[in-house]
Each structure stands twice: as structure tokens, then as C-alpha cells.
Amino acid sequence: MSPMIPLFRPSFPEVVRQAITQDIDSILRDGALMLGAHNTALEAALAETAATTCAATVNSCTTALTLALDFFGARGNEVLVPSASFITSVSSVLFAGGSPVLVDANPETLSFSLEDLRRKITPRTRGMLWVHLTGVISAEADDILEFAREHGLFVVEDCAHALGASYGGRKAGSLGDAGCFSFYPTKIVTSGTGGAVVTSNPGLDAHVRKMRLFGKRPGDGQVDALGNDWFLDEIRACVARHHLSCMPQQSARRDAIAHAFRKGLAGVPGIGFPRVPEQSRPSYYQFPVFLSSRELQQRVARRLNDEFGIQSKKIYTPTHEEVCFRHLDDGSLVNAADMLHRSLCLPVHATMSDEDVARVVSALRTTVDGNQSQ
Numbered sequence: 001m002s003p004m005i006p007l008f009r010p011s012f013p014e015v016v017r018q019a020i021t022q023d024i025d026s027i028l029r030d031g032a033l034m035l036g037a038h039n040t041a042l043e044a045a046l047a048e049t050a051a052t053t054c055a056a057t058v059n060s061c062t063t064a065l066t067l068a069l070d071f072f073g074a075r076g077n078e079v080l081v082p083s084a085s086f087i088t089s090v091s092s093v094l095f096a097g098g099s100p101v102l103v104d105a106n107p108e109t110l111s112f113s114l115e116d117l118r119r120k121i122t123p124r125t126r127g128m129l130w131v132h133l134t135g136v137i138s139a140e141a142d143d144i145l146e147f148a149r150e151h152g153l154f155v156v157e158d159c160a161h162a163l164g165a166s167y168g169g170r171k172a173g174s175l176g177d178a179g180c181f182s183f184y185p186t187k188i189v190t191s192g193t194g195g196a197v198v199t200s201n202p203g204l205d206a207h208v209r210k211m212r213l214f215g216k217r218p219g220d221g222q223v224d225a226l227g228n229d230w231f232l233d234e235i236r237a238c239v240a241r242h243h244l245s246c247m248p249q250q251s252a253r254r255d256a257i258a259h260a261f262r263k264g265l266a267g268v269p270g271i272g273f274p275r276v277p278e279q280s281r282p283s284y285y286q287f288p289v290f291l292s293s294r295e296l297q298q299r300v301a302r303r304l305n306d307e308f309g310i311q312s313k314k315i316y317t318p319t320h321e322e323v324c325f326r327h328l329d330d331g332s333l334v335n336a337a338d339m340l341h342r343s344l345c346l347p348v349h350a351t352m353s354d355e356d357v358a359r360v361v362s363a364l365r366t367t368v369d370g371n372q373s374q
């Protein structure tokens with residue numbers, strides 16, 4: 001069998017690895033491991049990428065989400081959050097002292113169902129955590145933002161998948177009140193682990209900077225809030241900063257792979273794609289296709305792995321099916337569950353060759369075709 005094609009693979013070209021090695025040597029030589037030049041440079045580059053005026057790094061996207069939700073007053077209030085997301089989109093609301101209200105998905109946009117948003121709003125709703133799942137900003141972005149404005153809700157964008165994505169020229173992280181990024185190993189830019197809050201709200205930026213250093217006030221250093229050492233150390237900031245410099249080239253490759261998948265799989269009976277409107281530029285963190293049933297999804301994923309050496313996965317298990325969140329299932333989250341269980345993310349990363357892409361297309365066509373009637 002040909003070598004396994006992994007689902008994710010961070011890529012650091014040789015010149016970048018050399019630059020990182022040299023910089024880490026300087027960091028260690030100088031003993032300057034905290035919030036120095038690499039963090040400052042990374043924050044400037046992130047603010048530029050997201051088209052915001054501020055960016056503050058932290059140790060994970062979950063921390064970023066929690067601090068943003070805390071700042072906007074989630075505590076004691078309800079926050080609308082999609083069931084179709086990663087677990088910490090929901091747990092960050094609880095960490096911030098709020099009550100997550102799970103919202104069903106629109107399977108075409110991979111984002112909030114507007115109908116369910118309207119059903120779930122109550123006098124206690126304070127804001128929403130809007131996830132750009134797989135790196136696609138919803139085709140209903142303007143309606144979602146209008147809904148939030150109408151009801152006076154804060155909007156925290158979970159951009160863990162969406163670094164570099166845009167909608168109508170507006171960058172992920174700049175559409176709402178804040179955007180939160182992840183530098184987890186599978187992400188578009190990684191530092192091992194890490195995260196950041198981008199915003200054009202200087203108050204939020206100052207809050208994150210204070211909370212990531214134990215809650216110490218700038219100036220007199222008094223602790224007036226319960227923070228922690230949530231900052232991103234210089235070594236990881238250095239890795240992320242260099243990796244971010246590779247993003248234009250690597251994102252162009254993701255784009256090319258996504259277009260090749262769409263072209264190669266167009267018209268195959270039983271394979272659907274998310275709706276990506278003309279004005280949307282996804283990051284293609286993941287490339288999901290949708291099969292006609294969850295049973296077919298499972299068979300196809302197994303055959304891709306066992307017979308063709310190709311890794312794939314569903315986007316996520318719906319959060320309301322996780323043991324710790326089952327109590328949040330009010331029976332309305334059916335589209336989110338159906339969409340996620342039928343989803344199949346194909347490998348998409350900068351190191352994939354054209355031959356790898358052709359192998360994925362051909363294997364998927366063969367497996368879907370061979371399993372359709374079973």
C-alpha cells in the first residue's frame with residue numbers, strides 16, 4: 001500500500017526550522033522566556049491578519065474564549081453556542097460562569113440555524129459564541145450579525161478553524177466583538193499549543209493582558225481579579241510567529257487542494273459539499289464532504305483507512321452527545337447531529353502532493369460508489 005496520507009500535518013519548511021532553532025537558542029541564551037519580542041511580533045501579525053487594532057496571545061483558544069466571554073459579562077447569563085462544534089466552545093461558557101444554550105445547525109452553512117437562534121433567545125441571553133466551523137464563515141453571516149445587533153448581544157467569534165478566512169472582505173475575528181484563535185498542533189498555524197484574542201476593543205485587550213498574568217493591574221501590580229499564568233511563553237510565540245509567516249503560501253496550497261476536491265468529486269451521487277458563497281474565502285482548515293447516511297460515513301471512513309491508507313474523520317461528535325453535555329440536549333439539535341455524523345473530513349494540508357490529492361479523490365469515488373447500494 002502507498003504511505004498513509006494523514007488527516008493533518010503541520011509543515012515547517014527547512015529555512016523556517018532553521019530560523020526557529022536560532023531564535024530559540026537566543027531566547028534560552030538570554031533567559032527571556034516571558035512576553036518579549038516574539039509575542040509582540042506575533043500579536044502585531046495576528047492583528048494585521050484579522051484586521052483588528054489589538055491582539056493578545058494566551059496559552060490556548062479555550063483560555064481566549066473564556067476571557068472574552070468573561071469580559072462581555074457571560075457570568076450569570078445565557079450564551080448561545082452551536083452544538084456543532086468542539087467541546088471547549090461550550091465549556092468555555094461554563095468556565096466564564098455562564099449558561100450555554102445549544103443551538104441547532106444549518107447543514108448548508110455549517111453554522112447557526114437562524115430559526116433555532118430565534119427560538120432560543122430569552123431575557124437572560126447576553127451573547128453568542130459564533131463558530132466558523134471547518135474555516136467557513138456562514139453564508140448567513142450578515143443575518144446572524146443583524147440578529148445579534150437587534151437583541152443587543154455580544155458576539156465572540158470562535159476562529160479556531162478560521163485563521164485567514166474572510167467574508168465579503170471582512171476577516172475572521174473582525175466581524176464580531178472579538179475573535180479567538182488556536183495554535184493547537186492540527187491548526188493552520190501552530191505553536192504546539194497556544195491561542196490569542198483579537199479585537200478592536202481596547203478594554204477587552206487590557207482585560208486579557210491583565211488576566212494572563214494572574215490578574216495583576218498594570219501600573220501598581222495589585223491583583224484585582226482572579227487570573228492565572230495564562231500567557232504564551234516566548235518559545236511557543238517564536239514557533240507560531242515563524243509558522244504564521246508561512247501561512248500565505250500554505251493557505252494557497254489548501255485552497256488549491258480544496259478546489260481539486262470539489263472538481264474531482266463534483267456530481268458524484270451521494271457526496272454533498274457545504275455552501276461556500278462567492279464572497280466567502282474559507283481557510284480550509286478542514287475539507288468536509290457529506291455522505292447520505294451516518295452508516296455510509298462509517299463504512300467509507302473505514303475503507304479509506306484500511307484499503308487506501310487515507311485518514312478521515314467526522315468534523316466532531318455533536319457536543320450534546322458528549323457525556324458532560326447531554327443535559328443540555330433539549331431535543332432540538334437534530335440537524336447538528338445529522339450533519340456531523342454524515343460529515344467526512346478529507347486530508348488537507350500544505351505537504352500534500354497532487355498525487356496525494358488524486359489518490360484521495362479516486363479512493364473516495366470508489367468507496368462511495370461501492371457502498372451506495374449496501
Ligand SMILES: Cc1ncc(COP(=O)(O)O)c(C=O)c1O
Nearest residue numbers: 060061062086088160182183184
Ligand atoms: C472550534 C474550536 N474551538 C476551540 C478549540 C480549542 O482550542 P485550544 O485547544 O487551543 O484550546 C478548538 C480546538 O480544536 C476548536 O476546534
